[in-house]
Amino acid sequence: MEEVLFKSETRLDRAAIADHLRAVADKLESGEPVSLSAGSESVTLDVPARPTFEVKAERETGSGAPELSIEFELEWDEGQEGGEESGEFSVE
Template sequence: MPETVLFKSESVRSREEIAEYLHSVADSLAAGGEVTLSSATESVAIDPPERAEFEVKVEREGHPDNPEKSIELEIEWHEGAEGDADGDLRIE
């Protein structure tokens, strides 16, 4: 089945602004219930299950003389199902 993008936002932000946004998402996740993501033109509410798959990926891509690095944080679950993800993930 093809992927359907429900929400996308891309902008240049300071490290502090990015951290504030991630804190807001984390607080919403910790509180349980729906998490609402909004931009100037769109909004989506999601309701992740109590347990879900969490992926962290750091990539380097592009031309070797000017590579681009990225950090991707992904939470994935099947709608209507509880996840059973395990793993040892730490931020140091």
């Protein structure tokens, strides 16, 4: 079962998206909790030192034009620190 704690979907320019990603990256690097907010919704999460980092590029096809996406996801078991390392990842 999945419980959505926070969701926001907004069309932004690339520079604004980069600012949001940079803010999350700064929190991750410093070990501070990551707080997300939009309107009256908000959530703060303490990301462990070694969460699982999932990156996915997708093409969705259906009735309209194909939709492309890049998804970045951090996963960890609630209350658990650490995680297994599984190969080297890079962005070029």
